[in-house]
Amino acid sequence: MGFLYRKLVRKLLFGFNPELVHDAVIQGARAAQAVPLVNSVVGLLARARELPVTVAGMRLRNPIGLAAGFDKNCEAARFLAGLGFGFLELGTVTLRPQPGNPKPRLFRLSEHSAIINRMGFNNAGAWQAARSLERLLPIPVPVGISIGKNADCSIEDAPKNYLETLKIMYPYGDYFAVNVSSPNTLQLRSLHSGEKLRRLLEPMLDFASGQKRARPFFVKIAPDLQQPELEAATELAAELGFGLIATNTTVSRDAVPKRWHVYEGGLSGKPLRQLSSEVLGKTAALARGRVPIMGSGGVFDGATALEKLKLGADLVQVYSGLVYEGPFIVKEILEYLHREGWRPGAR
Template sequence: MYRLVFMQVLRRFDAEAVHHLTVRALALLSALPLVKRLLHRSLAPHDPALRVSAFGVHFPGPLGLAAGFDKDAACAEGVAALGFGHVEVGTITAHAQPGNPRPRLFRLVGRRAVINRMGFNNAGAAAAARRLRRTRGVPVVVGVNIGKTKVVPEQEAVADYVAAAKELAPLADYLVVNVSSPNTPGLRDLQAVSKLRPLLAAVKDVADGTPRRTPLLVKIAPDLADEDVDAVADLALELGLDGIIATNTTIRHEGETGGLSGRPLKGRSLEVLRRLRARVGDRLTLVSVGGVEDVDDVWERLLAGATLVQGYTGWVYGGPLWASRIHRQLSRRVRRHGFASIIEVIGRTAPDSRHAR
C-alpha cells in the first residue's frame, strides 16, 4: 500500500517539502500522549531477545534512525512510537544556520537512493536543548549528532564543537561528533588524525564531565581510504571513545552535488564495518549505517560486528512501519536460528577479536 502511495503521490512532490511535512506530523504525534503510547505499545520492539546494551545504554532493539531526519530534536518520541530502537537527532550546530540553497534534496527512485546537500540546516544547539529537556512520554534512546557551524573557520572548529557539546551532551543518551558530512566546506578535512585528535579530545572532556558521563562516538565517511579508516579506529581506541558510526553519505557518484545515501552505499558501508571490526574487535561499539533496506541487511551487519544498525533512506522507500516490520522479522529469525538473544548474533562471522590489533 505504501509503495503505491509513494509511487503515485509522494514522489510527485518536492522531496524536502515531504520531509518537513513528515517531521511536523511526527512532532504532532509526539505531543499526543495517548496516541503515541498506543502506537508505541503496538509497534515498538518489546521482545526481550532483541534488547542490546552498548556503552552503558540499553536499547530495546538494534535498529535505529540515523541522523539527518530529525535535525532539531522535534519528533524523537513519534519516531520511536513507529518502531525504531533509538533515534539520532541532528546534525545540530552550536549556532543556528539555514543550510544550503534549495533545491537540496533529491530522490533517485530507480536506485532506491537519495542525494542531499542540506548543509546542517538547524535552529542551533540552544533550541535543540530546550526540546530535549522535555519529559518523554514514551521510552526512547536519543543520540545527539553535532557538527561544525558553516561560518566558523577551521581554526575555531574545536571551540565550536565544544560549545555544542556543552549544550547537548548532558541531555543526550550518547553524543556523536560528525566530521564526515560532504555538505559543509572543509568538514571532511577534520577526519585527518592530526586535526581529529584535538577535536575529539576536547569534546570528550565535555562528555566525560556530564553527571552520567555521556558516551562519545565519531561518525566517518565511506570515502576514507582504508588506511585512514584504520587510523581513525586507532585514534578512537587511544582516546577511549565509545564507538564509531560507519558510514555517512558518499560523494563518489554522478549527478547532483551532495551526499548519496541508500542502496548504492551498501557495499562500501559493509566493507568499512568489516575493516573496523577486524581492527578493533569488540573494544568499541560499531554502529553500521548505509544502504540498510531490509532484515537481511540488518542481520548481515550484526553478523559482521555491528552492535547497532541505523537506517534512513530505507525508511523513505519502506514506509512508516519499516522499522517495526524489521524488528518483528528479527525476532522470528533469532528464534529460527536457535539463539536466545540477538546479542549472540553480533560479530558471529567477524574475525576473532583476539586477532584484532
Template sequence: MYRIARALLFLFSAERAHRLGMTMLRWLGHLAGTCRGMRERTLSSVTYDASVKVAGLEFAHPVALAAGLDKEAEAVDGLLALGFAAVEVGTLTPKPQPGNPQPRLFRIPEHRALINRMGFNNHGAANAAGHLRARTWHPAPVGVNIGKNKDTPLEQAVDDYVACVDTLAPLGDYVVINASSPNTPGLRKLQEPEQLTTLLRAVKARLEQVSPGKPLFLKIAPDLTPEAVDEVVDVVRACGLAGIIATNTTIARPFEHPVAKEAGGLSGAPVREPANAVIRRAYARSGGALPIIGVGGVFTAEDVYEKLKAGASVVQVYTGFIYEGPGMVRQLLEGLGPLLARDGFRSVREAIGADDRVAPPAALPQREPARPQA
C-alpha cells in the same frame, strides 16, 4: 497503505515532502497515549531476544533512526512511537544556519537512493535543547549529533563542537561528533589523525565536565581507505570514545543517472556495501572491542542482519525509512528473527561480529614421510 502515501508525497519536491512528514510526526508526538500504544504494538512483534547493550545504553532491539531526519529534535516522540530502539537528532550547530541553497535534496527511486547537500541546516543547538527539555516520555535512548557552523574556520572547529556539548549533552543519552559530512567545506579533514586527536580529546574532556560518563561516538565516512579506517579506530580508542558510527553518506557515484551529477552525499542502497566494508574493517582492527553503530543502505531484515554479522551492535536507518515508511521497524524486526534462528543464534547479541569469528577450515592432517625400505 504507505505506498499510496509515498506516491502522494513523491509528487512534492524531496525537501517539501520531508517537511510534511516531519509535521505529521511532530503532531503524532503530542498524542501521548497513541504514541505509547503504537510503540508497544511494534515491540510486541519481537518474539526473540533482540535486546543489545552499547556503552552502557540499553536498546530494546538493534534498529534505530540515524541523524539527518529530525534535524531539530522536534519529532522525537513521534519517531519513537514507530518503534525505533533509539533516535539520533541533528546534525546541530552552535548557531542557527540556513544550510546550502535549494534545491539540495534529490530522490533516485530507481536506485533506492537520495543525494543531499543540506549543509547542516538547523535552528541552532539552543533551539533543539528547548525541544529536548520539553519531553516527558523517555522510552529509549536519544542521541545528539553535533557539528560546526559553515562559517567557522576549520582551525576553530573544536570551539563549535565544545559549545554544542555545553548546550546539548545534558539532554541526550549519547553524543555524536559528525566530522564526515561532505556538505560542509573542509569538514572531512578533521578525520585526519592529528586533527582528529585534537578534536576528540577536547570534546571528550568537556563532555566529562558537563555530563560525566556520557557515551561519545564519532561518525565516519564510507570513503576512507582501509588504512585510514585503521588510523581512525586507533585514534578513537586512544581518546577513550565509546564507539564509532559507520557510515555517513558517500561522495562516490557508483551508477549513471542524471541526478547523480548533483553535488552532495549519496545515501541509500548503493552505500550498503561500502558501509559494510568499513564496519568489517573497524571491527577487525579493534578485535571487536570498539562498539560500532552501523548505517548505510538498510532496507530489509537481511540488510540489518548483514551489518550485525559484520560487527555492528546497532543498525540505523534513514533513506530506507523514507522509501519503506512507518511500518519499517516492525517489518525489520519480524524478518530478523527467522534469520537468527536459521543460523542457530539465540539472540541478536550472538550474531554481532559473527563474520569475523568464522573459523578457517581445519588443516588436513600431514602424512608422515614414507620410510625407506630396509
C-alpha cells in the same frame, strides 16, 4: 502494513517535492506526538518485538536506531520513538542556527531507492534543539545527539565550536555522535585525519568525564576514507575510548547511472549499501572488539540489517530505508532477526 505504505502512501508522498514532504512529515509527527491517543495508536501499530541489547553502557530495547539528519531540530523524538526504534540519533545540531545550502538540495533517485542530499546542516541551532528536547522529556528510548560544525567556522576553530555545542546539548543526550563526515560542509572531512581528530575529541571527552553522568561518544566516518585514515581513526577510537559509526553518505557515484553524477552531495540508500558495508567490515576488523560500532548505509530490511550485524556492527541505523519502506520498517527488521535467531553477540 509496510505493503500499504509502499503501494499507496509512498506513491502519494513521492508526487511532491522531497524537502516539502520531509518538512510536512516532521510537522505531522510534532502534531501527532502532542495527542496521547494518536501516539498510542501509532505505537501499537508499529510495536516491534523486543530484542534487548546493551552497547556502550546503554540498555536498548533493540539494536535498530534512526540515523542522524531525519529530525535535525530534535522536535519529533517522541513520535519517532513510537515507530519502534531502539534509539534515535537526532541532529546534526550546530552551535548557531544556519540555513544550510540553497534549495533544491534534496533529490530522490526513486528507481534506485536512493537519495542525494546537500542539505548542509540546516538547523535551528543548539539552544533551540535543547529547548525542544526539554519540552519532549521524557523520551521513551535513548537519544543520541549528532554534533557538527557551523559552516562559517574554520577548521582551526572547529574544536571550540563542537565543544560549545556539546556543553549545551549535554543534559539531553544518552550518547553523542561527532559528525566529521558530512560531504556538504567545506573541508569537514579533513577532521578525520589523526591529529585533527584528536584535537577535536579530547576536549569533548574531557568535558564529559567531568560531568556527573559520563556519556559515550561515537565518531561518524565517511565511506570514502582510504585505509590509512581508517586505521588512524580506529586506533584513536581504541586509545581515547569512543565508538564509530560506519558510515555517512558517499560522494562516489559509481553505483548509480551517469545522469546522477552531476548532482553534488551525499548519496544514501541502496547504492550505498555495499560500500558502507565494506568500510564497516574493515573498521570492525581493525577495531577487534575494542570499540562499539554502529552500521549505517542502505539498510532497507531484515537481511541488510543482519548483514551489518554479522560484519561487526553492535547497532544498526536507518534513514533512506524509512523513506522508501515506511514507518513499519523497524518492526519488519526485528521480525526477520527473530526468525533468523539472531542474538546479541552472535556474529
